Amino acid sequence: xxxxxxxxxxxxxxxxxxxxxxxxxxxxxxxxxxxxxxxxxxxxxxxxxxxxxxxxxxxxxxxxxxxxxxxxxxxxxxxxxxxxxxxxxxxxxxxxxxxxxxxxxxxxxxxxxxxxxxxxxxxxxxxxxxxxxxxxxxxxxxxxxxxxxxxxxxxxxxxxxxxxxxxxxxxxxxxxxxxxxxxxxxxxxxxxxxxxxxxxxxxxxxxxxxxxxxxxxxxxxxxxxxxxxxxxxxxxxxxxxxxxxxxxxxxxxxxxxxxxxxxxxxxxxxxxxxxxxxxxxxxxxxxxxxxxxxxxxxxxxxxxxxxxxxxxxxxxxxxxxxxxx
Numbered sequence: 001x002x003x004x005x006x007x008x009x010x011x012x013x014x015x016x017x018x019x020x021x022x023x024x025x026x027x028x029x030x031x032x033x034x035x036x037x038x039x040x041x042x043x044x045x046x047x048x049x050x051x052x053x054x055x056x057x058x059x060x061x062x063x064x065x066x067x068x069x070x071x072x073x074x075x076x077x078x079x080x081x082x083x084x085x086x087x088x089x090x091x092x093x094x095x096x097x098x099x100x101x102x103x104x105x106x107x108x109x110x111x112x113x114x115x116x117x118x119x120x121x122x123x124x125x126x127x128x129x130x131x132x133x134x135x136x137x138x139x140x141x142x143x144x145x146x147x148x149x150x151x152x153x154x155x156x157x158x159x160x161x162x163x164x165x166x167x168x169x170x171x172x173x174x175x176x177x178x179x180x181x182x183x184x185x186x187x188x189x190x191x192x193x194x195x196x197x198x199x200x201x202x203x204x205x206x207x208x209x210x211x212x213x214x215x216x217x218x219x220x221x222x223x224x225x226x227x228x229x230x231x232x233x234x235x236x237x238x239x240x241x242x243x244x245x246x247x248x249x250x251x252x253x254x255x256x257x258x259x260x261x262x263x264x265x266x267x268x269x270x271x272x273x274x275x276x277x278x279x280x281x282x283x284x285x286x287x288x289x290x291x292x293x294x295x296x297x298x299x300x301x302x303x304x305x306x307x308x309x310x311x312x313x314x315x316x317x318x319x320x321x322x323x324x325x
Contacts, residue, residue: 033060033219033226036071036080038165040184041263042107042211042270043084044252045237046230051251054236056229066166068138075100075216081223082215082230086139087287090214091295094313095304099217103318104231105278105287109209111201111269113143114187117179118172119195124151127199130178133163133171139209140181141303142294146207147181147200172196188262201269208290210281231322235275242272275319282316 037043047064049057063080065071068089074080076098084106085093093100121127134140148155163171168186171177172194179199182190190196202209213234215227241248249263256263273281281287288310295307 031223031226032058033082033223033230034063034080035060035082035084035230036063036065036074037084038065038068038071039186039256040084040112040211041252041256041266042109042112042272044256045234045241045272046084047255048237048241048248048251049233051255052237052240054233057233059226059229067135067164069135069164072137075214078216081219082213082227084211084213087210087212087291088139088142088294088298089137090212091291091298091308091310092137092304093214094308094310095295095298095306097308100214100313101217101220102212102214102287102314103227104213104234104275105273105281106211106213106234107273108271109139109183109202109211109269110271111203112187112266113139113181113183113202113209114198114269115143115147115179115181115200116187116190116196117199119197121178121199122197124153124199127179128153128157129159131159131161131176132179132181133161133168133177134181135164136162136303138165140183141301142207142297143202143209144181145297145301146202151200184266185256185258185262188258188266192259192262203269210287210290227318228322231275231318235322238272238274275322279316279319279323282314282319288314 035046037046046062050062063074065074068085071083071085072089072093075083076093076096090100090102117127121130134144161177163177163180165182165186168180168182169189172180172190180190191198213231220227249260253260253263291310291314292307295304295310298304299307
């Protein structure tokens with residue numbers, strides 16, 4: 001009798017555990033997707049989707065952090081489920097064995113990353129011996145290498161110092177750096193407010209620099225609803241911005257504390273990609289091949305310890321589902 005009693009209780013416990021697991025699974029599906037971004041105008045459609053109250057925008061929570069390094073840390077530590085990063089930054093995380101999946105290609109920088117110098121420094125010779133700031137864990141590292149190779153100058157001719165995105169403006173104002181490899185709103189503020197010079201742009205060598213959306217692989221299935229809504233609304237907001245650029249630039253300018261003119265000029269250096277264009281980059285393993293090339297280059301430059309295996313880190317599944325394919 002005792003054994004039977006224990007068996008019945010074990011069955012009840014098993015049933016309770018089963019329904020508990022189902023309940024938890026349902027809750028995880030309905031929990032909002034936590035997303036992290038850093039300042040970059042190509043990411044603004046995610047905020048527009050919230051400002052315009054698109055249907056499903058409550059399925060994700062957007063955290064704007066001050067630097068790409070902070071977004072990387074938030075993903076690595078599991079504080080957020082998804083993030084918007086450069087391909088370079090994504091490779092850095094994958095090299096540290098952070099299990100991420102790239103689900104969309106957001107944009108391509110065509111000059112959005114740039115080397116900006118003091119007003120009185122107008123060429124490389126004047127820059128030699130001066131302090132140049134850049135965020136070493138960001139895309140700036142490879143753009144810096146592009147510049148050095150393109151201009152055939154040696155890194156030893158300059159003093160390269162760490163300057164995270166949220167520190168750059170203050171360091172520049174104080175004269176602690178004479179130039180900075182920067183991007184986004186910081187570039188606009190330096191040029192328009194401090195009369196800085198743009199000495200080099202990321203598009204100069206024709207090197208493609210893409211920003212992507214990544215999701216922690218362990219939440220891909222748990223938070224399908226949030227991922228689907230985020231992608232749908234991001235591209236919807238992107239289309240809305242194309243059709244209502246004047247109104248959209250004003251909204252972005254207000255949120256980022258820039259002038260509408262600065263926002264418009266900045267978008268001239270960013271090629272926004274729609275879902276179909278993103279899918280095309282996945283096809284034929286183009287984006288995977290490019291990532292592998294960048295990973296090898298980063299390893300050679302000792303930006304990462306090793307080139308990671310990227311073969312399972314890219315999928316167009318989510319975009320294909322979004323397009324009803």
